[in-house]
Amino acid sequence: MLNRVRSAVAHLVSSGGAPPPRPKSPDLPNSTSAPPAAPPQAPRSPPARAGSGSAAPARTVEARASFCRPTFLQLSPGGLRRADDHAGRAVQSPPDTGRRLPWSTGYAEVINSGKSRHNEDQACCEVVYVEGRRSVSGAPREPSRGQGLCFYYWGLFDGHAGGRAAEMASRLLHRHIREQLKDLVEILQDPSPPPLCLPSTPGAPGSSDSSHLVGPQSCWSSQKEVTHESLVVGAIENAFQFMDEQMARERRGHQVEGGCCALVVVYLLGKVYVANAGDSRAIIVRNGEIIPMSREFTPEAERQRLQMLGFLKPELLGGEFTHLEFPRRVQPKELGQRMLYRDQNMTGWAYKKIELEDLRFPLVCGEGKKARMMATIGVTRGLGDHNLRVCSSTLPIKPFLSSFPEVRVYDLTQYEHCPDDVLVLGTDGLWDVTSDCEVHSSGPSSGPRGPGHPPGPWLASPQQQAGFRG
């Protein structure tokens, strides 16, 4: 699969950022289809299509099916059983048929190591068509201009405390992104700078951008330049938030217990947007060089954000936690002694006299894989977890978990690529046992091996990588 992804990246570069080819198959489009002469049309798949008359297409009922593996695995009932066989740890990958994933995407997962009954992870791969909601300028749409946008989408969802959040995200997050992009269809296809202000209704006059400035010498005199790229980033950021809010609203009716890390890639108009909320990781291998496309959000990495929130909103700590960090747990008998600490502002350490409230559990503790927030969870961003409480307490974790991703942008048109170049997405299960360089150097013969590993190379894979440890 690695080869396939490598060639896929090369294929994309050779297309020079042109609109992606129209998929033959709605759910599993064939990447070998020729680029269309006209702008791409909507895939025929109802789930991936923006129904123009649908008020809330991201909430369609059929999108919330029962537990399963990613649809592109095309698992038979027997395959689904094997995917849950903890003893065998079978590796799952898509069948090597003519219905390949777009961009020659590769995929591999192994069943988990017994932590949970089901594999709580999910993945998604779609080609999504975005039809403009309306003419944002108020003018009638010109027939000659493209009426929609198409983006490629890949998502990895590392579930925890249940698989529903990851399932829901894998079915709906790309639709939230599509919803956010609907208003931008015309703007993104117009080379002029995006309008800062839009009319409330189509047909009403919009505001001029430079005629309302106050005081030429004041800080109001300038207006920020907003790029097309930053609009896409904002659309993805808000899509994550809306996805999370939907989980909060519907968590009882649809049993959306648990949460998930989300790592998604959007390819749109020549640029790759990598959005990460959690501890998964994406890298691009370009001419042997590794380009990090994400960073992991853990209690250690986000210590100061968490401490600042606990400091400013102490009620969120419920009298059970202290926002200060100590290098180890403070003992009652150490009251009055001086221990190293750091607060929300510090990167260094200093000694402080231990007081009674320092005996509370620290908001952030531990190191590496053992690092925890509120002694409960090892990631600090993601979707869901609206019911998550501190162990043996009613204190909610969610206020400290952020659903916002960090989005990095890679302009494919700016770089030379070779056939071996590849974009790799993996959850922590992969990166715990495989370094960036190992992934880079892994090929069909050099890739990690384990029980049941298929004879080909591999690419993105959800959390449970136990099979690769052997």
Next chain:
Amino acid sequence: MLNRVRSAVAHLVSSGGAPPPRPKSPDLPNSTSAPPAAPPQAPRSPPARAGSGSAAPARTVEARASFCRPTFLQLSPGGLRRADDHAGRAVQSPPDTGRRLPWSTGYAEVINSGKSRHNEDQACCEVVYVEGRRSVSGAPREPSRGQGLCFYYWGLFDGHAGGRAAEMASRLLHRHIREQLKDLVEILQDPSPPPLCLPSTPGAPGSSDSSHLVGPQSCWSSQKEVTHESLVVGAIENAFQFMDEQMARERRGHQVEGGCCALVVVYLLGKVYVANAGDSRAIIVRNGEIIPMSREFTPEAERQRLQMLGFLKPELLGGEFTHLEFPRRVQPKELGQRMLYRDQNMTGWAYKKIELEDLRFPLVCGEGKKARMMATIGVTRGLGDHNLRVCSSTLPIKPFLSSFPEVRVYDLTQYEHCPDDVLVLGTDGLWDVTSDCEVHSSGPSSGPRGPGHPPGPWLASPQQQAGFRG
């Protein structure tokens, strides 16, 4: 002066991180003095010396003299008058006598361009001796071990809204650093890892570091490794905070109006610590390569921190400001239309319907040099400003200003240096008109020139660089 600094850096490298030479002169030590065989002793200068019987040496009265230029300029009354001559814009630099600044430090400043009556900036250059407060382990001090530490110190203080804060910082901040280091004298000289917990009183037994761990599998089972370096960072961070708190306490009695950006360098035990709170900048030029040693803290750079504070503590916005950012000022007639915005979580932009509260002033507005926080101030970190209010309002600015610096560490023992290598500190007045590369390539003949510029090269200089614009 550039050459002198270049040779000074080379000199330091050749000493391999050994304790700095004992200065001959207390205030302006001669860098050519030979390194001592024994650990360095305290300079004779009362201001720079840690009086062992002084309970609060950082608060001595003589340290708060009236307005003047940096003492190392050794200005005569006539020179002091010329330093205030806005028309002539004389460049001030230390006299080229035998009493050179340590490390062959160079210094240049020009008078300001009329923004204020006095030059509001200050600078400081000291060799500071730190005597241990007591034996931290509780055991009697061994006579054979070094009893103190010496650090080199350089500070640039870019004042605004009055010069008192910069003056006070230039006289006292290094003493706060010394105070913070007093507890660490023995620990920093002991190669074993710093103790995590110290007894409350000398002689009392300290806690063992690994015998109080709870639950070997929990996040408590690990204890963080704390380095000597991170203790020095913590000491500098807290020194900035204590300096700021002192300004708050004494602002009425000592007329500490205004505030200042602070950029300081501490050289201690082979490492250079660069601490920055404000929009000054430090770079190291090493073999022609430029290594940034700071970043500027402006409303644009700290937008998300400021917005998060305004979001979590809306009372700090007083109903006058919105925590949202807009690319330009929203007009009342645009109510109901949709304008681009971003909140504390977003890096991208999205459209939102304009509501009544969006008409408030944005917390952060403008770009580049015109960027302002609360329409008032263009920096977001620094010391002082405890009386600063929003223009035409009683709303305090201070809660959004942070006194904490970012500290970067450069290990001089890890790199090869050549005689041209140099550490350059400059306030925004320098960097507004001179790029990193220009500073790097500037020599006696190639340096920036302007009215009154001296015929030699230059190094660190406070804000008013109008003379270099010509």
